Amino acid sequence: MSKINLKGIGVALITPFKKDKSVDFDALGRLIDYQIDGGIDYLVALGTTAETPTLTRDERTEIVRFIVERNNNRLPLIVGVGGNNTAEIVHELKVSYFSNIAGVLSVTPYYNKPSQEGLFQHYRALSEVSPRPIILYNVPGRTGVNMEAETTLRLAKSCPNIVAIKEASGKMDQILQIIAGRPEGFSVISGDDGIAFDLIKSGGVGVISVLGNALPKEFSEMIHQALAGNFKMAETENVRFTEAIRLIFKDGNPAGVKCMLSELGYIENELRLPLVAVCDETKQQIIEELERLKVQVIDKKS
Numbered sequence: 001m002s003k004i005n006l007k008g009i010g011v012a013l014i015t016p017f018k019k020d021k022s023v024d025f026d027a028l029g030r031l032i033d034y035q036i037d038g039g040i041d042y043l044v045a046l047g048t049t050a051e052t053p054t055l056t057r058d059e060r061t062e063i064v065r066f067i068v069e070r071n072n073n074r075l076p077l078i079v080g081v082g083g084n085n086t087a088e089i090v091h092e093l094k095v096s097y098f099s100n101i102a103g104v105l106s107v108t109p110y111y112n113k114p115s116q117e118g119l120f121q122h123y124r125a126l127s128e129v130s131p132r133p134i135i136l137y138n139v140p141g142r143t144g145v146n147m148e149a150e151t152t153l154r155l156a157k158s159c160p161n162i163v164a165i166k167e168a169s170g171k172m173d174q175i176l177q178i179i180a181g182r183p184e185g186f187s188v189i190s191g192d193d194g195i196a197f198d199l200i201k202s203g204g205v206g207v208i209s210v211l212g213n214a215l216p217k218e219f220s221e222m223i224h225q226a227l228a229g230n231f232k233m234a235e236t237e238n239v240r241f242t243e244a245i246r247l248i249f250k251d252g253n254p255a256g257v258k259c260m261l262s263e264l265g266y267i268e269n270e271l272r273l274p275l276v277a278v279c280d281e282t283k284q285q286i287i288e289e290l291e292r293l294k295v296q297v298i299d300k301k302s
Contacts, residue, residue, distance in 0.1 A: 014257060044105060139169070210257050
């Protein structure tokens with residue numbers, strides 16, 4: 001099993017759509033280049049921010065193939081493979097396309113509300129078949145179940161190819177417990193842009209970011225300063241993003257960051273139901289915040 005370096009900032013890529021709601025691969029290509037030129041450290045495909053539940057299996061396969069080709073090994077690529085049917089995910093891990101893919105991000109099973117033992121057995125089953133290292137993804141606000149620190153540490157210590165967790169529980173005491181008890185080589189990644197700085201100060205390795213879609217250069221610089229131990233400079237930068245982070249989640253994710261990217265010229269502001277675009281008030285606030293941050297707008301046609 002190859003090693004994977006998760007230090008720094010990964011970006012949970014959105015899926016751009018055209019006005020007819022088909023996948024906009026031209027816009028996705030622009031976005032990938034924008035991320036890489038902006039200095040991020042790795043790409044994350046088919047996460048929550050990608051509206052993955054609304055993508056067909058064929059679309060998911062095609063999106064991953066496209067990202068692999070466009071990325072051309074410039075950055076490590078992590079792909080989301082998760083769900084609430086363990087047997088189905090085990091099968092997907094056995095048959096899916098993993099060429100030039102560095103790792104798998106797998107969310108805790110949602111809706112079923114498994115016990116802690118169920119979560120452990122689920123991830124152990126995935127670890128036994130996965131051809132790539134696995135990053136656990138704990139996001140109870142979306143899944144209805146919190147994976148407790150004891151379960152995370154049990155998996156980290158008993159499954160060698162479970163190498164990290166993306167923690168989006170918002171429970172700092174839980175996250176600190178994982179950092180304190182983790183085995184060597186196990187990474188703790190912030191799943192929330194808003195606490196990424198604090199988590200890095202406490203021993204985390206970075207963030208899988210939503211805001212990075214729109215502000216890769218600016219947010220990367222803050223994360224890299226924090227990781228270098230330049231906390232005073234990083235904290236000053238971090239404060240600049242407080243309002244932008246609030247706005248991109250105000251009407252739900254990825255509606256906020258898609259609005260931001262649309263205003264910057266990278267994509268059409270299109271989502272698939274049941275998600276809808278941000279309201280007019282939020283859109284205006286996003287426009288004003290981008291002006292305040294002085295982020296450069298491009299011409300989509302270029």
